[in-house]
Amino acid sequence: MNWTVDQIPDQSGRIAFVTGANSGLGLETTKVLLEKGAKVIMGCRSIEKAQNVIYQFHEKIDSGLIDWIELDLGDLTKVSKAADQVASKYPRLDLLINNAGVMAPPRTLSKQGFEIQFAVNHLGHMALTLKLLPLLDKQTGARVVTVSSGAQYMGKINWGDLQGEIQYDRWASYSQSKLANVMFALELNNLMKTSKSEVDSLLAHPGLARTNLQSTSVDANGSWQEAFAYKLMNPLFQSARMGALPQLLAATNPTAKGGEQYGPRFNVRGYPKPCRIASLALINSDRKKLWDVSEKLIRDFV
Numbered sequence: 001m002n003w004t005v006d007q008i009p010d011q012s013g014r015i016a017f018v019t020g021a022n023s024g025l026g027l028e029t030t031k032v033l034l035e036k037g038a039k040v041i042m043g044c045r046s047i048e049k050a051q052n053v054i055y056q057f058h059e060k061i062d063s064g065l066i067d068w069i070e071l072d073l074g075d076l077t078k079v080s081k082a083a084d085q086v087a088s089k090y091p092r093l094d095l096l097i098n099n100a101g102v103m104a105p106p107r108t109l110s111k112q113g114f115e116i117q118f119a120v121n122h123l124g125h126m127a128l129t130l131k132l133l134p135l136l137d138k139q140t141g142a143r144v145v146t147v148s149s150g151a152q153y154m155g156k157i158n159w160g161d162l163q164g165e166i167q168y169d170r171w172a173s174y175s176q177s178k179l180a181n182v183m184f185a186l187e188l189n190n191l192m193k194t195s196k197s198e199v200d201s202l203l204a205h206p207g208l209a210r211t212n213l214q215s216t217s218v219d220a221n222g223s224w225q226e227a228f229a230y231k232l233m234n235p236l237f238q239s240a241r242m243g244a245l246p247q248l249l250a251a252t253n254p255t256a257k258g259g260e261q262y263g264p265r266f267n268v269r270g271y272p273k274p275c276r277i278a279s280l281a282l283i284n285s286d287r288k289k290l291w292d293v294s295e296k297l298i299r300d301f302v
């Protein structure tokens, strides 16, 4: 049987924090969680974009169910501040959905000088998660869901040049950041189990979904070839609503477990099912190495 949002149990009383909640998969995830009764804190960097979403919902839901906290994952000071704000407003957290992402821009640096995809997709989410763990730990059955990508299967960690300083390839860097998401989520799950924490860390791979990810990337690069390729590939892409199903399943299905990854049945599209984890993410020593390197880079902010 296909897994659909109809199978999501009532989420009333649960508090979710969704990064990148104003667009694409994050927006669909926010909508569905609200429809199912959860309280959703939207982590977004633009107040205008967050307010637009809140406005869309103002007649449909109790306004107390939706909140916005400023979150710029490209600035670790702001990540730290956002986590502190969540902790000051909420006694606990049931769900953290590490969804926001940026794909294949020209080489750009984060506020702290890290390559932007490594910074936003991986380091920012790692810092946010570590800061929010005490809140998640207060709740039985709390989950962290990190949104990966099919790019994980092409990704390699370039240990000698993590930040693309010697040579920057924007697609290799995106794939590296998405593999890093997978390695982080698995290592987090292991650490939670070792420390007897009940927090589960899961992964969701959306396949190909029509969102702003592709147009933002094309606008940043000005590449007509990529714009043309997306036009040709358009029939392969599924809706953002379908693309959000794996993360919704990972977040809400009572039988989903820490360490699992959910993705579309036909890899790029389809209803969600458990899916293969990139083999490079299964190397324990590399996961530990990435964790240690990343922890050093973010240590002043967690």
Ligand SMILES: NC(=O)c1ccc[n+]([C@@H]2O[C@H](COP(=O)([O-])OP(=O)(O)OC[C@H]3O[C@@H](n4cnc5c(N)ncnc54)[C@H](OP(=O)(O)O)[C@@H]3O)[C@@H](O)[C@H]2O)c1
Residues within 6 Å of the ligand: 019, 020, 021, 022, 023, 024, 025, 026, 043, 044, 045, 046, 049, 071, 072, 073, 074, 075, 099, 100, 101, 102, 103, 120, 147, 148, 149, 150, 205, 206, 207, 208, 209, 210, 211, 212, 213, 214, 216, 243
């Ligand atoms: N769509 C796909 O086919 C696909 C495939 C594989 C994986 N994914 C993954 O799915 C996730 C969601 O992407 P999407 O497709 O929904 O793309 P999207 O529509 O472009 O949404 C990306 C979200 O991330 C936010 N974001 C970007 N940089 C940020 C930063 N520095 N700080 C805070 N938020 C930031 C964006 O905010 P702004 O609106 O302010 O820019 C937006 O809310 C990403 O992790 C992506 O890698 C998507």
